[in-house]
Amino acid sequence: MNDLASLVESARADFARASASAELEDAKARYLGKAGSVTEQLKALGALPVDEKKARGAEINAAKQAIEAALVERRADLANRQLEAQLAAQSLDVTLPGRNRGTGGVHPISQALERIEAIFASMGFEVADGPEIETDWYSFTALNNPENHPARSMQDTFYVDLEDDEGHWLNLRPHTSPMQIRYAQAHARRHAGAATMPDVRVIAPGRTYRVDSDATHSPMFHQVEGLWLGENVSFRDLKAVYLDFMRAFFETDQLKLRFRPSYFPFTEPSAEIDLMFETGPLAGRWLEISGSGQVHPQVVRNMGFDPERVIGFAFGSGIDRLAMLRYGIDDLRLFFDGDLRFLSQFAGT
Numbered sequence: 377m378n379d380l381a382s383l384v385e386s387a388r389a390d391f392a393r394a395s396a397s398a399e400l401e402d403a404k405a406r407y408l409g410k411a412g413s414v415t416e417q418l419k420a421l422g423a424l425p426v427d428e429k430k431a432r433g434a435e436i437n438a439a440k441q442a443i444e445a446a447l448v449e450r451r452a453d454l455a456n457r458q459l460e461a462q463l464a465a466q467s468l469d470v471t472l473p474g475r476n477r478g479t480g481g482v483h484p485i486s487q488a489l490e491r492i493e494a495i496f497a498s499m500g501f502e503v504a505d506g507p508e509i510e511t512d513w514y515s516f517t518a519l520n521n522p523e524n525h526p527a528r529s530m531q532d533t534f535y536v537d538l539e540d541d542e543g544h545w546l547n548l549r550p551h552t553s554p555m556q557i558r559y560a561q562a563h564a565r566r567h568a569g570a571a572t573m574p575d576v577r578v579i580a581p582g583r584t585y586r587v588d589s590d591a592t593h594s595p596m597f598h599q600v601e602g603l604w605l606g607e608n609v610s611f612r613d614l615k616a617v618y619l620d621f622m623r624a625f626f627e628t629d630q631l632k633l634r635f636r637p638s639y640f641p642f643t644e645p646s647a648e649i650d651l652m653f654e655t656g657p658l659a660g661r662w663l664e665i666s667g668s669g670q671v672h673p674q675v676v677r678n679m680g681f682d683p684e685r686v687i688g689f690a691f692g693s694g695i696d697r698l699a700m701l702r703y704g705i706d707d708l709r710l711f712f713d714g715d716l717r718f719l720s721q722f723a724g725t
């Protein structure tokens with residue numbers, strides 16, 4: 377093999393050994409660069425006699441072209457390999473199952489609320505919604521709550537530093553009872569002029585607010601108000617409706633109710649409703665779940681009805697409490713922390 381042929385061989389071998397383009401360019405410089413072996417050969421041409429120059433020059437050029445061709449080939453090779461490596465690293469397996477977005481769930485309070493609405497709807501109750509910012513007339517006065525009653529005090533009630541057009545103070549409603557008045561008034565307007573007015577039968581669930589905060593009280597909580605007024609709606613009806621409600625809500629007949637005498641300005645007589653499970657982890661303990669009573673005649677009058685003709689019951693129950701009992705939750709604050717570890721346990725139930 378002559379010197380040029382072995383130069384081409386060794387260039388090919390060097391190029392083949394280069395595994396990255398920087399290495400390949402270094403190798404190229406050793407042959408084709410300013411001080412490269414091929415360049416040296418060309419420079420040496422000048423020292424040759426004229427008759428040899430031409431033939432030798434042609435041979436060197438042929439070798440140079442062979443090396444350049446090997447270089448171009450190796451460059452393409454390396455570029456291909458790099459592309460393949462990149463494709464392998466970033467490979468996308470279109471046969472893999474898709475990644476789901478996290479599925480949301482209905483908040484346990486909302487689930488309890490939906491159950492309550494469905495149960496009362498099945499008993500012929502309408503569902504009404506009303507303002508959370510109330511006037512003191514609806515929150516207190518219309519409910520026969522005297523001006524100086526402690527429930528109006530700043531300790532209990534969030535007042536808003538505003539008055540409505542008629543000079544009534546605004547507050548964040550401390551209970552859903554204002555909805556008794558609002559709904560009964562709207563009902564009376566709706567049926568004005570009718571020969572006989574249908575019973576008022578409604579529940580009004582929603583957010584309520586009091587200055588109170590610990591494991592079983594939150595400044596924002598939920599109540600559901602119930603109201604049934606008619607010509608002859610008695611405490612017995614309250615007991616039957618509430619017992620049906622509890623059995624449906626907790627999906628068991630293994631429970632008892634107790635009506636414990638109490639006081640509310642807007643009911644007379646009044647009772648706290650206590651619940652006791654006969655089985656399960658809470659069995660045997662009386663749990664306070666609701667206020668209730670026969671609607672006070674003055675309140676019936678404030679609604680726009682004649683208390684000699686219209687009588688009925690009302691109750692106001694804590695939805696958060698009912699949800700805690702149903703789902704076995706011991707700290708009310710968990711409902712409002714927004715912690716997904718807690719909330720996701722109720723998704724899809």
Ligand code: PHE
Binds near residue numbers: 550551552553666693
């Ligand atoms: N509004 C009362 C409370 O928040 C509950 C209640 C409602 C009592 C209706 C009697 C009748 O404590």
